Amino acid sequence: MESNSSTVSTSELSGREHRREFLKRLAVVASSSALLADLPWWTPLRAAPVGDSPADRVRLGLIGVGTRGNLHLDNLLRTPGVEISTLCDDYPPHLDAGLAKVKGAKGFADYRQMLEMPGLDGVLIATPLFLHARMCLDAFAAGKHVFCEKSLAYSIEECQAIADAHRGSGKVFQIGHQRLFSPVFLRALEYVRDGRIGQITQIRAYWHRNGNWRRPVPNPGPDPSPFPSLERRLNWRLYLDYSRGLMTELASHHMQVANWFLGAHPVSCAGYGSINYWKDGREVYDNVNLVYRYANGTQVVYDSLISNRYYGCEIQIMGPKGTIEGEVGRLYAENPPPAPGIVQLINGIERGFFDVVPISGPSWVPELKKDTKGSLLVHGAISDDGSMISMAAFANAIRSDKPIPGMMEQACRAGVCVLMGQASMEQQREIAWPEGFRI
Amino acid sequence: MNDIVITGRRIVRELLIFAGCFVSALGVNTFAIIRFRTEWKELITTLHITLAVAVLFFAVAAFLRVLVFCCKHFTSRRAA
Numbered sequence: 221m222e223s224n225s226s227t228v229s230t231s232e233l234s235g236r237e238h239r240r241e242f243l244k245r246l247a248v249v250a251s252s253s254a255l256l257a258d259l260p261w262w263t264p265l266r267a268a269p270v271g272d273s274p275a276d277r278v279r280l281g282l283i284g285v286g287t288r289g290n291l292h293l294d295n296l297l298r299t300p301g302v303e304i305s306t307l308c309d310d311y312p313p314h315l316d317a318g319l320a321k322v323k324g325a326k327g328f329a330d331y332r333q334m335l336e337m338p339g340l341d342g343v344l345i346a347t348p349l350f351l352h353a354r355m356c357l358d359a360f361a362a363g364k365h366v367f368c369e370k371s372l373a374y375s376i377e378e379c380q381a382i383a384d385a386h387r388g389s390g391k392v393f394q395i396g397h398q399r400l401f402s403p404v405f406l407r408a409l410e411y412v413r414d415g416r417i418g419q420i421t422q423i424r425a426y427w428h429r430n431g432n433w434r435r436p437v438p439n440p441g442p443d444p445s446p447f448p449s450l451e452r453r454l455n456w457r458l459y460l461d462y463s464r465g466l467m468t469e470l471a472s473h474h475m476q477v478a479n480w481f482l483g484a485h486p487v488s489c490a491g492y493g494s495i496n497y498w499k500d501g502r503e504v505y506d507n508v509n510l511v512y513r514y515a516n517g518t519q520v521v522y523d524s525l526i527s528n529r530y531y532g533c534e535i536q537i538m539g540p541k542g543t544i545e546g547e548v549g550r551l552y553a554e555n556p557p558p559a560p561g562i563v564q565l566i567n568g569i570e571r572g573f574f575d576v577v578p579i580s581g582p583s584w585v586p587e588l589k590k591d592t593k594g595s596l597l598v599h600g601a602i603s604d605d606g607s608m609i610s611m612a613a614f615a616n617a618i619r620s621d622k623p624i625p626g627m628m629e630q631a632c633r634a635g636v637c638v639l640m641g642q643a644s645m646e647q648q649r650e651i652a653w654p655e656g657f658r659i
Numbered sequence: 660m661n662d663i664v665i666t667g668r669r670i671v672r673e674l675l676i677f678a679g680c681f682v683s684a685l686g687v688n689t690f691a692i693i694r695f696r697t698e699w700k701e702l703i704t705t706l707h708i709t710l711a712v713a714v715l716f717f718a719v720a721a722f723l724r725v726l727v728f729c730c731k732h733f734t735s736r737r738a739a
Contacts, residue, residue, distance in 0.1 A: 560705045561691035562712070 223460060253409035261400055261626035264616035265609070270301035281306035281343045283331045283355060285318035288369055288396075289346035293318055295611045296344075298455075302615050308334045310445050311453065313438075331355055335362040342392065342618050345369060347554045348456040349463045353378035356393075360385045365618045371472035372635030374464070376654050379635045383659050386628055392617040394610065394624055395631035397476040401606035401613060404549040405477065407597040408537065409549060412481055417539035420482060423520045424536045425474035427466070430529040432498050433457060434504075458502040466493075466524040474535045475641075476634035477561040478512070478520045481537055485633040486512035486520065486640070488652045492643035497527040510641045522641070544597070552594035559621025632659045680716035684709045 270276045278301055282289055285307055296302050308328040309315040319327045328334040335343070335358060342365030343357045353373040359366045366386075372395060373379045386393045390498050399405045410422065437451045447453035447462075456462035479485055491510030498506045507525035514520070537544040542553045558564065617624045636657060644651040685702070688709050692701055702709075 558695065558697060560701045560708070561693075561695040561697040562688045562701065562705050562708050564695045565687070565691040566695075566708075566712075 230319075252558065259400075259628075261394075261407070261613060261627050264613045264620060264622075265622060270616075270619070274291070276301050276619065277303050277651055278618045279303045279305045279339055279341045280615075280618075281308060281334050281337070281340050282318070283334065283343055283345045284347035284369075285314045285607075286310045286311070286326045286346065289314070289344075290318065291607065292344055292346055292611065293321060293365075298319065298608070299611045299615055301619065302653045304655060305332060305340060306334050331629065332358060341365060342367065342614070342616075346396070349385060349468050349533045350374045350456075350461065353382055355587045356382045357385050360389045365614075367394045367396065367614050368629075368631070369396040370476070370634065371464075371638055372466040374462075374468075376636055376639050376657070379632050379639070380657060383628055383632050386623075390621075390622075390623065392614065392623050393631070394614045394617070394627050395634075397473060397630060398548070398606035398610050399473060399477050400480070400627075400630060401609040403602055403604075403606075404598050405546055405606070407553075408544045408546050408549075409481060411544060411597070412537065412539075415541070416551065416553075417537065417542035417544060420518060420537055420539050422518060422538045423478045423481070424538065425471075425478065425520065425522045427470040427474065427524040427533045428529050428531050429526045431526060433502075433526050434500075458504055460503040463504060464642045466506075466508050466526070467642045468635075470524055470533075471508070471510075471522055471641065472634050473519070474522060475512070475637040476630060477535055479633040479637065480630060481516055482516075482518060482520075484514055484516070484517070485653055486637060488513050488650050489514050489637070489640050489644050491522075491641055491644050491649040492648070497525075505645065508641070508645060510644065512637065512641070519577065526530055537549075543594075545594070547604075550594035550595040551597055552590070552592055556592060603626055616640070629659045632657070676720060677717050680720060681709070681713040683716055684712035687712060715721065 221564075280296065280302060282296070282304060284295055285293060286309070287311070293304065296304055304322045304325050306326045306328060307315060307318045307322065308331045309318065310329045312329075315327050315329070319325060326334075328403070331657070332345075343355075343359050344367040345352060345359070346369045347355060349371060351370055352371075353375075356366050356368055356373075368382075373382055382393075401431065411417065433455075435454045437454050439450060445453055447456070449558045452462070454457055457465065463469060486558065489510055489512040491508060493505035493508040495502065495504075495506050506527060507523075509523045510521075512520040512522065533547055535546045537546065540554065543552055544551050559567070611622070680718070688702060688705060692699060
């Protein structure tokens with residue numbers, strides 16, 4: 221993986237030039253990675269650049285044009301060789317806003333009608349979690365390629381059903397874990413593989429926010445959709461009928477990275493969760509704490525809460541030689557090279573002048589967190605967290621009509637992982653990886 | 660208003676003093692390299708720090724010289 225020079229930036233380009241430049245950069249990124257054997261989902265990005273012929277065009281439909289769907293829509297509009305022919309959403313304001321962005325696209329309220337549309341190559345599903353499985357299954361049954369937002373599905377059984385339906389379908393499946401395509405995480409993986417942090421001995425991840433996680437509801441009242449009220453429809457993440465809360469909506473990202481870097485799924489997990497602050501009628505936990513155990517003895521420690529954001533969001537991959545923080549994109553060596561002698565001398569003199577001499581003090585001071593800045597994994601500004609590149613990969617895979625290797629495995633591992641965690645917290649016991657789960 | 664004349668001799672003298680400061684800073688750097696067992700290439704790679712230390716030494720020297728000048732000036736006036 222080359223550094224910043226090969227990352228994909230789209231902001232300063234437009235039109236035809238934009239497409240060509242985008243493809244050129246993409247090709248550099250894809251072909252320069254020394255890790256391609258470990259990253260089979262990058263294979264489609266190595267395909268020949270898209271031409272302008274109609275045969276090169278991929279016709280996609282987007283199911284769900286809410287917050288995430290809108291972001292996908294924007295990215296698709298900038299992806300070469302993609303035609304967004306249909307949009308689907310049963311919430312009219314979202315659908316109208318989406319259609320306003322895409323000239324000539326047809327709008328549907330029912331995704332099944334959309335799947336019947338001739339000439340549609342694939343669909344992107346960006347709907348509430350509980351709808352993922354039925355939409356994926358219907359899409360595969362209709363012979364469409366599928367991009368499904370994370371987390372994979374609402375239950376382990378549904379994850380299995382999607383994996384089974386995909387197997388043998390010959391269709392492309394891609395999951396919305398954009399870190400799989402993030403230049404920063406690719407570099408992090410490269411560093412892990414070349415031993416820069418040594419063996420991974422622990423992964424710690426957290427996602428902290430401070431907010432009620434609610435979306436404003438314009439006109440609360442009866443709703444003709446599967447939801448009993450508009451409030452539940454817009455705030456589906458807060459109700460257990462539609463979502464598994466912090467686990468499926470946030471933790472799945474970091475659990476996907478953990479499984480990816482460890483090259484395995486956990487054998488079991490245990491944890492606790494509760495609603496200890498946002499007691500406003502929600503059903504999903506507002507704080508979760510879990511430990512995932514892997515076969516090689518490594519543990520992944522995860523916690524999330526929405527009543528304090530001091531520590532923000534991070535995944536820390538730790539080994540005896542260093543720590544990688546993926547979200548800030550930094551590597552912290554355990555034993556960084558010493559500062560130049562003259563700097564050490566000046567610092568020593570400075571300390572002699574200005575430091576307080578402790579008469580007595582805590583003996584654990586040397587154990588406190590090291591205040592080191594580390595080194596950047598990728599230098600320069602990165603304009604894409606992987607979301608944009610993942611759209612290009614999906615389109616290219618459809619164009620070549622070949623399933624993306626390894627993608628379903630990533631989706632299932634992460635999807636099952638977070639559902640194990642949720643089950644563990646609800647049942648207050650250790651939950652094992654489902655025996656016989658087939659990917 | 661009087662013109663201040665800086666003679667060539669004066670400039671040479673100041674340059675020699677600064678050179679002395681720079682050599683002293685290099686000496687400090689050498690001492691630090693030996694003391695902290697770091698690499699000798701730091702004599703080159705930390706030249707900017709050495710230069711900064713040299714400027715600091717020059718400033719300290721200038722302060723001392725002004726102090727000496729003031730003392731001398733004061734005592735000579737009293738003697739007169």
